[in-house]
Amino acid sequence: MTIAVTGATGHLGRLVIDALIARGAAPGEIVAAVRDTAKATDLAARGVTVREADYDRPQTLAAAFAGVDRLLLISGNAVGQRIAQHTAVIGAAKAAGVGFLAYTSILRADSSPIGLAPEHLATEEAIKASGIPFALLRNGWYIENYTGALGAALEHGVLLGSAGQGRIAAATRADFAEAAAAVLLSGETGVYELAGDQPFTMAELAAEVARQTGVPVEYRDLPAADYQAALVTAGLPEAFAGLLADTDVKIRDGHLDDAGGTLSRLLGRPTTPPAEAVAAALKN
Known part of the structure; x- marks a missing residue:
């Protein structure tokens, strides 16, 4: 089974890869999908496959997701541009035959009045419309x-x-990353409201x-x-x-x-x- 993580050189992405390996995934089964491959040489040295995947260059995404079974889409940080970016990733994942897609959303995205929520909700709707089995990781605040x-x-x-x-x-980011790894490895679909x-x-x-x-x-x-x-x-x-x-x-x-406790249940321990x-x- 091949698991890909987008944004893998970011703070959260690196922690997800660490957590996947700690939970038993072989480095060779992990794809670090990154905008700048030069920033991922340390991941490559660990045996992780590094592929270019730039949200703003959709032509890079098909090759990045080739042969991928499960994909974690880590939300981009370009507020105002994320719907287009994420939609490109979702389309490429579907075209590549990805069988499971997890996405890092925001707590209670479907009802939250927080200004960051609409882009996350639009992404969730695009994922649902894609037909790819999915998990929505609705992360609370780091x-x-x-x-x-x-x-x-x-x-x-x-x-x-x-x-x-x-x-x-x-x-902590490490808590959210470990939860993402647990869901990627289990392949369990659903909506996860995650908080400390x-x-x-x-x-x-x-x-x-x-x-x-x-x-x-x-x-x-x-x-x-x-x-x-x-x-x-x-x-x-x-x-x-x-x-x-x-x-x-x-x-x-x-x-x-x-106060749902979903994050600690995924971790199998209390949150930090x-x-x-x-x-x-x-x-x-």
Whole structure:
């Protein structure tokens, strides 16, 4: 059985390949489908097959998926372009005879008011229309969205946001990657709502950072417009900053909280505790 992973040189893609191998897949049975093969030399050195697969160059996709039995489509990061990109991948997968397609979507994509959800939902609908047996991996928030920026929080003594007391059922990329590997290896179709076992508020996250470092860090809740302005000042494009600020408002309203426990059931263990994720980030 051949399993292909798109976006395989990204943070999540590399972790999925690690998890597949850890769960018993032979490297030679894994295809790393990547935009730039020069960035995948380490994967090739491990025995993984590397093939070019550029979402924006559909002509690369047919060869990338040739002989592939199961495919993981990791959603692209070009917000506003992803429907066309993903549709090209789905069409190429169908033409190549791929027998199972998993996709990394967003938590409750069919009802979420988060601005990122519509592109994910459109992709899900395209997958269903393709007739390929599928699994929708509706990932919640990555805790790295926060722990990746702890340096600034420690420097200024503050975490900014507009999430209020909303709870975030985040999990680590490694947890989501391991779940994806489990589904790829099982081939079990379905819709998986995936989230961490220990939801937290932003104030609780700030308190945990302060506890572990001994540096006073507080959460400062801002109106969405002020938070967007702060993100723009930090260097983010205005449109993307607005999307993030709006997501925080939706977090306040509970749209990234979840108590289903599906992720931990797929893993066969509890999800990584937030405190452990913070500790890991502080070591880096």
